[in-house]
Amino acid sequence: MENYKCKSVGIIGSGIQGVCIGLQLIKKGIPVTLFDRNDPLSFEFKPASYGNAGHFSPYAVLQFNRPDILNDVPKMLLSSYGPLALKWNYIPKMFQWFYHYLKNCNKKSMLHTAKYMHQILNLSLDAYEEIFKEIDTKGLVEKKGIIYVWTNKNLKSRNLEIKIRDDLGIKQKHLTQKEILELEPNLNPVFDAGVLYDYAMHARDPHGILKNLFKLFIKKGGKFIQTDIKNLEQTSANETVIRSESEKYKFEKSVIASGAFSKKLTDQLGENIPLDTERGYHVHFKNQDHLISRPVIFLDRGFGLTPMNQGLRAVGTVELGGLKNPPSEKRIKYIINCAKELLPQLKDHYDEWLGFRPTLPDFLPILGPSFKNKNIIYAFGHQHLGWTLGAITGKIISGVVAGEKTNLDLTPYSSKRFN
Numbered sequence: 001m002e003n004y005k006c007k008s009v010g011i012i013g014s015g016i017q018g019v020c021i022g023l024q025l026i027k028k029g030i031p032v033t034l035f036d037r038n039d040p041l042s043f044e045f046k047p048a049s050y051g052n053a054g055h056f057s058p059y060a061v062l063q064f065n066r067p068d069i070l071n072d073v074p075k076m077l078l079s080s081y082g083p084l085a086l087k088w089n090y091i092p093k094m095f096q097w098f099y100h101y102l103k104n105c106n107k108k109s110m111l112h113t114a115k116y117m118h119q120i121l122n123l124s125l126d127a128y129e130e131i132f133k134e135i136d137t138k139g140l141v142e143k144k145g146i147i148y149v150w151t152n153k154n155l156k157s158r159n160l161e162i163k164i165r166d167d168l169g170i171k172q173k174h175l176t177q178k179e180i181l182e183l184e185p186n187l188n189p190v191f192d193a194g195v196l197y198d199y200a201m202h203a204r205d206p207h208g209i210l211k212n213l214f215k216l217f218i219k220k221g222g223k224f225i226q227t228d229i230k231n232l233e234q235t236s237a238n239e240t241v242i243r244s245e246s247e248k249y250k251f252e253k254s255v256i257a258s259g260a261f262s263k264k265l266t267d268q269l270g271e272n273i274p275l276d277t278e279r280g281y282h283v284h285f286k287n288q289d290h291l292i293s294r295p296v297i298f299l300d301r302g303f304g305l306t307p308m309n310q311g312l313r314a315v316g317t318v319e320l321g322g323l324k325n326p327p328s329e330k331r332i333k334y335i336i337n338c339a340k341e342l343l344p345q346l347k348d349h350y351d352e353w354l355g356f357r358p359t360l361p362d363f364l365p366i367l368g369p370s371f372k373n374k375n376i377i378y379a380f381g382h383q384h385l386g387w388t389l390g391a392i393t394g395k396i397i398s399g400v401v402a403g404e405k406t407n408l409d410l411t412p413y414s415s416k417r418f419n
Contacts, residue, residue: 083302
């Protein structure tokens, strides 16, 4: 195994996961080709990396498989002014996802998810620092911390979050309302308290960062083919085939890093993976990014504000509704209302955007070989944390492809857990 070197790799998906995996493989001297139906450098292309909140969130270990949240779900779904929504025509397609979600919505699963999210989140900032040395991030990244605020309404939930993070050794600085307003004096004091993660950073332009990483990938010898991939298969012990409508491409190993669109390919491979999509929205308020110095997330509302080069970005909500339903005006309106609740001085918005977060019912990503095809590697299902986990996913998956040993326990991220 020590002399083994993978001869070639094809990666389906040129988002933050695919590009970071490609960069790490090139570092190991392995030839890589990225495939995507969209060109990452195109102005029209607005992927998840274009529209996300831009947070690098190494502390975000707690996910939605929490018993305390489950009790509130019916109430949230019935309210148009709430952080969770459902496209009712999509319910029949989500039965499998809901089944696994209910199985994983308990204290034991919650703590399991938190532990293994922490394992990789804890390495996420260092992995980015490493690749940021190789690109120009001037005006693209700011290290001013991230603030979460809340009211006293759900203190039981807030105390649970604080305790679990404390137990995992995550650094957090508790703030009173007064201390929050000293940091962000323009905020409307509709909250009671909060927490500051002073070591966290945020992107001023996530798509700008992705473009720079993609250019670095090409400069270092990576190839990119713009085409729509229809299927892939492992044809022998040392060969996988990736097919577009008209072409066939052969590699020793292939990686699926297609985010919310990965299920189409895993279904063809005979793996019944309950991947679905959380639909997230954003709007911008032009020339208003000076109103806050760092991202502010209002937990009661499930939304956040991030100062970006395009303006002040308001982002959030979870809408379950698949990839094909049209955007919801109600969700956009909800985000605008939330933004103006925190900053009443905001006026007109622009750039309404809808993106897809690939989410598994236990809220852990799938990282590692396919259950049935050892030369096809999976890297998807990062839910809200795809942006944060891009660089560390690149390191983990490149190690898997190269057959290297790791001191990380990768078993919890295996697709075997659903098969």
